[in-house]
Amino acid sequence: MNRYSALAWASIAAGLAFLFVVPLLPVSLPYFFYMMFWITMACAFNIIYGFVGYLPFGYVMFYGVGTYVTAVLWSRFHVPIPAAILASGCIGTALALAVAPTLRLRGIYFAIVNFAMAMVLRILVANLPFEWSGGSFGITLSRAYRPLTSYYFMLGLMVLSGLTVLWVSRSRLGVALRCIRDDAAAASVLGINVPVNRLKAWMIAAAIPSVAGGIEAWFTAIVDPATSFNMMVTAKTIVYAMFGGLGTVIGPVFGAVFMYGLDDFIWGRFPVLNLLVLGLMIVFLILFMPRGIAGTALRKWPRLRQVVK
Amino acid sequence: MPEPMGMEPLLKIKDLEKSFGGVKALDGISLDIPENSVTAVIGPNGSGKTTFLNCINGIYVPEKGSITYRGKSLVGRKPHEIAVLGIGRTFQVARVFKKISVIDNVLAPVLRSKKSPARLREQAVQLLKRVGMGDLAQQGGGDLSGGQQKLIELLRAWIAESDLILLDEPFAGVHPELKARFYGEIREMRRTGKTFVLISHDMKSVYALSDEIVVFDLGKIIARGKEEEIKADKRVIDAYLG
Ligand SMILES: Nc1ncnc2c1ncn2[C@@H]1O[C@H](COP(=O)(O)OP(=O)(O)OP(=O)(O)O)[C@@H](O)[C@H]1O
Ligand SMILES: [Mg+2]
Numbered sequence: 128m129n130r131y132s133a134l135a136w137a138s139i140a141a142g143l144a145f146l147f148v149v150p151l152l153p154v155s156l157p158y159f160f161y162m163m164f165w166i167t168m169a170c171a172f173n174i175i176y177g178f179v180g181y182l183p184f185g186y187v188m189f190y191g192v193g194t195y196v197t198a199v200l201w202s203r204f205h206v207p208i209p210a211a212i213l214a215s216g217c218i219g220t221a222l223a224l225a226v227a228p229t230l231r232l233r234g235i236y237f238a239i240v241n242f243a244m245a246m247v248l249r250i251l252v253a254n255l256p257f258e259w260s261g262g263s264f265g266i267t268l269s270r271a272y273r274p275l276t277s278y279y280f281m282l283g284l285m286v287l288s289g290l291t292v293l294w295v296s297r298s299r300l301g302v303a304l305r306c307i308r309d310d311a312a313a314a315s316v317l318g319i320n321v322p323v324n325r326l327k328a329w330m331i332a333a334a335i336p337s338v339a340g341g342i343e344a345w346f347t348a349i350v351d352p353a354t355s356f357n358m359m360v361t362a363k364t365i366v367y368a369m370f371g372g373l374g375t376v377i378g379p380v381f382g383a384v385f386m387y388g389l390d391d392f393i394w395g396r397f398p399v400l401n402l403l404v405l406g407l408m409i410v411f412l413i414l415f416m417p418r419g420i421a422g423t424a425l426r427k428w429p430r431l432r433q434v435v436k
Numbered sequence: 437m438p439e440p441m442g443m444e445p446l447l448k449i450k451d452l453e454k455s456f457g458g459v460k461a462l463d464g465i466s467l468d469i470p471e472n473s474v475t476a477v478i479g480p481n482g483s484g485k486t487t488f489l490n491c492i493n494g495i496y497v498p499e500k501g502s503i504t505y506r507g508k509s510l511v512g513r514k515p516h517e518i519a520v521l522g523i524g525r526t527f528q529v530a531r532v533f534k535k536i537s538v539i540d541n542v543l544a545p546v547l548r549s550k551k552s553p554a555r556l557r558e559q560a561v562q563l564l565k566r567v568g569m570g571d572l573a574q575q576g577g578g579d580l581s582g583g584q585q586k587l588i589e590l591l592r593a594w595i596a597e598s599d600l601i602l603l604d605e606p607f608a609g610v611h612p613e614l615k616a617r618f619y620g621e622i623r624e625m626r627r628t629g630k631t632f633v634l635i636s637h638d639m640k641s642v643y644a645l646s647d648e649i650v651v652f653d654l655g656k657i658i659a660r661g662k663e664e665e666i667k668a669d670k671r672v673i674d675a676y677l678g
Contacts, residue, residue, distance in 0.1 A: 299548070302540050302544065302547055303544075303547050309533040309536065310531050310533060312515075314533075314544070315516045315519075316516075316531075317516075317545040317596075318516050318545050318548070318596070319516055319544065319545075320514075320516045321516065
């Protein structure tokens with residue numbers, strides 16, 4: 128281990144220790160809860176966009192389904208929250224499997240179809256029987272409200288998704304995914320099963336936000352279609368992950384921490400400007416920094432590779 | 437008379453047809469490739485040579501005909517399934533993954549191998565050293581010259597232990613020094629029992645390396661034989677050598 132990676136691991140350890148004691152400190156619990164939420168989302172998104180090159184514009188759907196599965200199971204079927212959250216992950220993954228045929232589409236076609244599916248799901252959920260989903264009013268889970276416990280659940284999920292990305296990146300699956308992203312036909316001639324590897328990445332990338340949705344529903348104790356299927360969730364995930372640097376392990380973590388902080392700062396002071404700034408950021412990123420912070424740094428200082436990758 | 441055991445050709449191709457729109461790229465190709473041989477396929481541009489390889493390794497599905505490898509039909513199988521059966525391939529324009537390292541490029545065909553990753557890595561390093569690319573192992577695939585990329589494709593077939601290796605213009609655009617390496621590697625692999633189909637416009641290499649030469653024109657085989665027979669064939673001279 129060289130000096131750089133030692134430093135990187137030390138800062139990660141320090142960050143985690145800090146997040147662990149946040150509830151004891153006089154700081155905003157929701158602020159750090161959502162920071163971890165966005166790190167989790169950006170890491171998971173990285174697996175399907177950064178490693179495989181598929182851009183799911185309807186990424187919010189996994190989060191959205193996750194929130195509703197937990198809320199409905201708990202409120203209508205009296206399933207304990209932890210089991211309901213687990214079910215969120217399973218059903219989100221099943222949903223990914225169900226829409227897997229769309230992975231045959233490439234580029235913008237996949238993105239658009241995925242976007243459309245998220246909208247359809249939103250309408251479906253809003254029109255579930257009222258006793259189940261509460262229609263557009265949604266569901267409250269105030270009797271399950273446990274901000275501290277749900278905070279630690281999110282911390283656990285964030286660590287898990289970070290480790291997942293690290294594992295994917297270093298495993299054979301990661302090499303296969305990078306080959307596929309570069310040239311799928313050539314990968315297949317070398318014996319790499321393109322559809323199966325893609326599907327694995329897609330299911331991992333869906334499971335994590337589904338679980339995150341369940342935990343977030345528990346944390347806020349309220350779920351409604353407009354929030355659960357808000358396209359801004361997709362937009363933010365994309366921007367945060369891209370800003371940090373897709374395809375690297377640490378990039379999306381860094382991007383989420385920084386951009387979420389910035390977003391929160393601007394939102395607090397200029398609520399109207401916020402969307403405008405987010406839009407401008409997207410344009411700026413795509414034009415000038417398609418590799419994100421980590422990717423750009425890697426180009427300049429290749430020695431950072433062991434730290435970032 | 438039944439064929440004696442062990443003489444079954446490694447690859448048996450019968451009446452292969454493949455067209456694109458109105459163009460018959462392959463128009464009834466039948467060819468047997470014996471085990472541990474080098475069969476050269478030559479012919480003018482557009483005569484169907486690359487299409488032939490694409491049908492063998494599943495990139496295209498032929499409309500008609502059969503392809504049998506060690507008694508198994510290949511038609512309708514996916515490229516990755518065919519690769520796993522032991523058929524390797526290089527491309528006319530090398531297809532090296534640009535954004536992954538050279539060593540990972542060499543290792544790409546053995547991601548699911550049962551051998552230990554450490555041993556495979558060591559083997560890849562040795563192979564790279566053999567062809568004089570030891571220092572490049574950690575570079576990106578995109579940093580290599582076209583000729584080096586073609587060598588990487590050959591090393592992949594080597595590490596994957598493919599039994600049948602399809603080479604599409606391996607020498608085109610390759611520096612003479614690298615070409616010598618190619619010759620050496622192909623001869624060495626041949627010695628260890630491998631079988632090659634070699635497409636090349638470079639007649640010197642074809643004569644030097646091949647056991648049999650097959651001449652394609654307009655999707656048909658117009659001649660086959662050894663160097664002297666090909667050189668003497670009137671149709672080959674008209675269509676290609678002339
Ligand atoms: N994907 C494709 N779509 C349409 N036509 C194709 C396709 N692939 C090959 N062809 C046509 O099939 C015919 C045979 O092409 P092929 O590439 O097999 O020739 P070749 O012998 O490899 O030529 P060269 O020596 O130039 O590499 C040509 O007329 C070509 O235009
Ligand atoms: Mg060709």
